[in-house]
Amino acid sequence: MSRKILSILFFLVVITLSAHAETIHIATKETELVLQTAQNGRLFQLYLGPRLAVADDYNHLTANMKGKSDGQAWEAYPVSGTETYFEPAFGIRHNDGNQATVLKYVSHTTKKVSDDVTETVITLKDDLYPVQVKLFYRTFAKDNIIESWTEISHNEKKAVSINNYASSMLYWKRSQYFLTEFSGDWAKEVNMTTTPLAFGKKMVDSKLGSRANLHVSPFFTVGLGDTPRENDGQVLMGTLAWTGNFRFTFEVDNEHNLRVISGINPFASEYTLDPGKVFTTPSFIFTLSNQGTGKGSRDLQRWARNYRLKDGNGDRMTLLNNWESTGFDFNEEKLKSLIEETKYLGADMFLLDDGWFANKYPRHSDTQGLGDWAPTANKLPNGIPALVKAAKATGVKFGIWIEPEMVSAKSELFEKHPDWVIMLPNRERYYFRNQLVLDLSNPAVQEHVFNVVDHLMTENPDLAYMKWDCNSPITNIYSPYLKEKQGNLYIEYVRGLYKVLDRIRGKYPTLPMMLCSGGGGRTDYEGLRYFTEFWPSDNTDPVERLYIQWGYSQFFPAKSMAAHVTSWNHDASIKFRVDVAMQCKLGFDINIKELRAEEQTFCKEAVANYDRLKNINYDGDQYRLVSPYDGNHSAVMYVSQSKKQALVYAYDIFPRYSEILQPVQCQGLNPAAKYRVKEINLMSGNNPADAFNGKVYSGDYLMKIGLDLFTSTKLHSRILELEVVE
CATH class of the missing domain: 3.20.20.70 (Aldolase class I)
Structure with missing residues (x-):
């Protein structure tokens, strides 16, 4: 066989291999992220949303990737210096001063970490420079959480400088986007504000180093299609696991796509990376909820107890x-x-x-x-x-x-x-x-x-x-x-x-x-x-x-x-103060002897x-029933995993004169179970609310009709204990 024929055959093999698309599925029980390679060997986000019921339906999405190799494409980890028109995830200066890198798919592996946890690692490399990036995705199936981070390394002759090193890049296509951020200052933390995202970039970041969250917290919520709501609508809820400077970039492009980039803030941090060393970014943790922020919060809280918080399933001391x-x-x-x-x-x-x-x-x-x-x-x-x-x-x-x-x-x-x-x-x-x-x-x-x-x-x-x-x-x-x-x-x-x-x-x-x-x-x-x-x-x-x-x-x-x-x-x-603190991990920082005898x-x-x-x-499971941001009252409840017990916390902050009060509908109960309602944490001499105290209601009634928990008394509070009557 002639050398010319061998060359033609080799060329055809290369074309065939390059045309073959690798499709990578990263999934929880509710959410699926699908990545796919294009003909140029680069990796793109094909889909991120609720899992499709029929697996073959994902094949219909592949046509959307054809021809996507320009600055509009949803590249999984876009770099600066090439045809990326918008904010990149990665930027580097090579030994020769060149600031361009093209990352191409090499391989990927998927392994079970435990029955519920799966880890996918995708390796990308530059053809011209010895630079490698590994994308890590860890999924927590039951909790509907995805954790992503990157590892960056190189084998150039001398150290390189990296000036962007995101943990995650995600894309969306919706008619509207609304960002909830959590900002404030000393003694006025996590003020929630929601604003629409329009064309251009919105950055939420910190440059403070050690006390990094003084003015803004490292987490956010994005309403996809509408403003974030407690019990319905699709929301992305994300947080960066990093005790230092962070940056979230929300960029809406000319085609109304939203890019969400999360990672360490590169401000004053052009990092010198020596040959053979690995730069590991912090993990970006996110959930996609189709039932509002309440569902997203419960998933994050459950995940944290099981996998991240120290002694997450253990006790706490008063x-x-x-x-x-x-x-x-x-x-x-x-x-x-x-x-x-x-x-x-x-x-x-x-x-x-x-x-x-x-x-x-x-x-x-x-x-x-x-x-x-x-x-x-x-x-x-x-x-x-x-x-x-x-x-x-x-x-x-x-x-x-x-x-x-x-x-x-x-x-x-x-x-x-x-x-x-x-x-x-x-x-x-x-x-x-x-x-x-x-x-x-x-x-x-x-x-x-x-x-x-x-x-x-x-x-x-x-x-x-x-x-x-x-x-x-x-x-x-x-x-x-x-x-x-x-x-x-x-x-x-x-x-x-x-x-x-x-x-x-x-x-x-x-x-x-x-x-x-x-x-x-x-x-x-x-x-x-x-x-x-x-x-x-x-x-x-x-x-x-x-x-x-x-x-x-x-x-x-x-x-x-x-x-x-x-x-x-x-x-x-003292009752109101205690009732508020009892929602969380209770402590006292007060001179007990200065309290009256009945307060003690x-x-x-x-x-x-x-x-x-x-x-x-x-x-x-926590259910936020009435937000203090919505008026003059607030209510929160917790339901045990067995649904046999629950606690309801209700607060009248500054009710208006002759305000019309509405019943508060519970959530998360067993509709078929019967619950006895008992008010607890009563001051000596105070009687419970006779309208419902000691009575038995079905879970269905409590969730559809509710209870008259609020009053017209300023700074009034009550805690109800709900217990199933066998």
Whole structure:
């Protein structure tokens, strides 16, 4: 056979292979993402939506891909520098200065991680440069969750710079799009606002580094076709698992397609990637709900308990914190008295907050001492062990506050190790809350931060809880350790934090920890791998907390949100304050002795009720019934997995005079079951609502007719316990 014929045959084989389309299905029980290669070898999104009942129907979609090789195409991981007309997912500068890359499909694998979890890995490579990108998709079939991330690597002769490195790129074609974002500030977190998306780009991002979520949270909802609603309509709900700078880009193009790009914010972070190293992006976690945000939230909450939240299916401790009672002004005897109050209240644990440490610069305010983690001798002459011992003798557990990533300029740590601090070498320092941020990209700093926890735990094996705070964003952006790789700082800081937390979890796997950051400055699902709960806000006004809890509940389960009863808002009764906090993980931060006798009794009875019923909140399905954003009232309920028990929380915030009140329809119950309704958490001398208290209703009645839960009384609340009558 002649060489010419062989060449022709080889050419025909190449044409045949290139014409063969690889179709990749990534699916939960409800949602399907379909990717397909085009003739040019590149990978495109073919479909993302509800699973089709007939598998063969997906074949009808393939015709839509023919000819899609220009800037309008829905490429799965588009790159900059070629014919991508819109925001790319990936950007790189090669050794020769070229900024273009063309990623082509090489192969893919699919494996079962467990009965319910499947992982698909797709390998893409550039023909001209030794650059590889792997796309990972992990599906959680029952929970209707998809998790996606990427791995980027290369074998060029020298380091390359990557300037875009998204975790996910998704596409939609709808007549309308509406974005709900969650923004705010200190003490006014997760304000929900919904706006339409029109032509152009809308970015939701953070550039704050450590306290990254101060102004905006790393999650969003997009209404596909209409505004997001609680119980109907199609919505995309997504969140990035990253405890640092993030960016979501929502771009509507000239053909009214929507691109949603999620990942680390590349701001000031052109990353230097050495040959042979792998850059792994954080995971983007999303669900597509065809029954509104309520269904999407329940899927996310259930997934979080089963797969992501530390000890997600475990218990949580009620607690008494000293901060609102004492501030920095306390000593050993005062704390021992509060430990006794913890026992009297019936709470599980006493939590010692800020102000217990430092000697050369004692921590009497937030101006000094941070970083010096030895107990202040004149406050605590017998150290932390004496307090842990006192708590154990009293019959409660002991927890402690730390802020190990931060340092005060007035501290021994700063005097000894200024090179451990993120700080510009040639400019005046800027302080946020009188503190600076330690450089966690530095292994020596990672060792120091780990040792803060390790020393406390080694000295006090019975220490039962840590509240890990982080009050400052990264300022004075310069790492003495990274030197010429300053573009890596924001990313390596977070990776350094994870290295520390991995060591802590490895040595103390059952230690409960609260993720705090001046309130809700850290609220992400990568951080929550290491923490059992987070602190939603320093604002504990119960009215404001109704809005804050409503916002966070879109993405997080009740047991992950710490809610404390405090003295904020004296217009609200102790009952109203407790009833709001009981929706989540209950704690108290209040001087119990200052309460009236009947209020103390109420709090003790409320804690007992909470202990008896908390698993309904913790492990049940949440239904948001009436939004505080919609008027002057709010209602939320939780239904146990068996549907045999439920709790209904109803709040009258500021009802109007002679307001016409409507019954509240329950959700999630067994329509055929009979439920006895009982009002609980009553103040002494108060009678329950006789109109329905103690009566038995069918689940069908409660869901179709409902109960008259609301009143015209300001700051009134009630909790109903529903239990199946066998």
